[in-house]
Amino acid sequence: xxxxxxxxxxxxxxxxxxxxxxxxxxxxxxxxxxxxxxxxxxxxxxxxxxxxxxxxxxxxxxxxxxxxxxxxxxxxxxxxxxxxxxxxxxxxxxxxxxxxxxxxxxxxxxxxxxxxxxxxxxxxxxxxxxxxxxxxxxxxxxxxxxxxxxxxxxxxxxxxxxxxxxxxxxxxxxxxxxxxxxxxxx
Numbered sequence: 001x002x003x004x005x006x007x008x009x010x011x012x013x014x015x016x017x018x019x020x021x022x023x024x025x026x027x028x029x030x031x032x033x034x035x036x037x038x039x040x041x042x043x044x045x046x047x048x049x050x051x052x053x054x055x056x057x058x059x060x061x062x063x064x065x066x067x068x069x070x071x072x073x074x075x076x077x078x079x080x081x082x083x084x085x086x087x088x089x090x091x092x093x094x095x096x097x098x099x100x101x102x103x104x105x106x107x108x109x110x111x112x113x114x115x116x117x118x119x120x121x122x123x124x125x126x127x128x129x130x131x132x133x134x135x136x137x138x139x140x141x142x143x144x145x146x147x148x149x150x151x152x153x154x155x156x157x158x159x160x161x162x163x164x165x166x167x168x169x170x171x172x173x174x175x176x177x178x179x180x181x182x183x184x185x186x
Contacts, residue, residue, distance in 0.1 A: 012098030019083050019099070020106045028079055033107055035080035036100050042074060043097065044123075044150050053093045064088040101147060108145040118148045119159040121170075136162065 023032040043049055052058060052066055067088045071081045087093055101117065108115040116136050118124075124132070129146060136144040140162060155171035 009098060011092060012095045013102045015083075015087065015092065015095065016099045016102035016106060019079065020103055020110075023079050024110070026079065029107055029110070031078060032080050032083075033104070035076045035078070036103055038074060038076060039080070039084075040097075040100050042070070053096050056094070060089060060091050063091075063093055067093070104145065104147045111143075111145070113143040113145045114140055114162060116144050116146045117161040118146050119151050119154060119170075120148055121150070121152055121154050121156050123150055124148055132158075132160075136160070 019032065020029070023029045043053065049070070052063060058066075064085060067084045071077070071084055076084070084096075087096060087099070105115045116132075118132065129148070133144050133146060136146070144162070153172065155175070157169040157171050157174070158167075159170050159173075160167045
């Protein structure tokens with residue numbers, strides 16, 4: 001199977017950059033960010049929505065109709081709603097999670113922040129996010145915006161990526177390390 005992650009990344013960055021430039025021109029970066037966060041939360045919570053976004057089985061028309069209905073029901077309007085329609089019409093919904101991530105990075109860079117991608121086994125509470133931001137600011141010396149992704153498969157702990165550095169305190173990694181160590185002993 002061919003590696004399409006680089007292709008997806010390029011598509012995501014181009015779309016996110018275009019959305020950011022439009023939002024910046026219209027002074028709507030904050031409202032677009034709010035809509036992005038809301039849509040990302042819906043993606044994290046719904047397996048059906050994930051399937052709609054990632055599956056090539058659905059036609060462009062079906063994806064477009066579903067995205068329009070979901071946007072209206074969620075109260076997502078303006079630039080981001082139109083952006084979702086364009087993405088669905090162009091059969092690029094599969095790259096939407098990457099577009100959201102790329103938009104957040106572009107917006108953070110514009111504000112003079114650095115972005116940390118955080119993977120957690122469960123959603124973080126506001127106090128936990130604040131504490132994590134403070135810890136990362138202490139390490140990096142800059143304001144930090146965090147983009148949290150929920151992945152129950154890591155079992156516990158966090159995986160934090162800041163630039164080219166990654167800190168993996170996930171339980172899954174610790175168990176894998178322990179398993180390898182036990183194999184070497186036996």
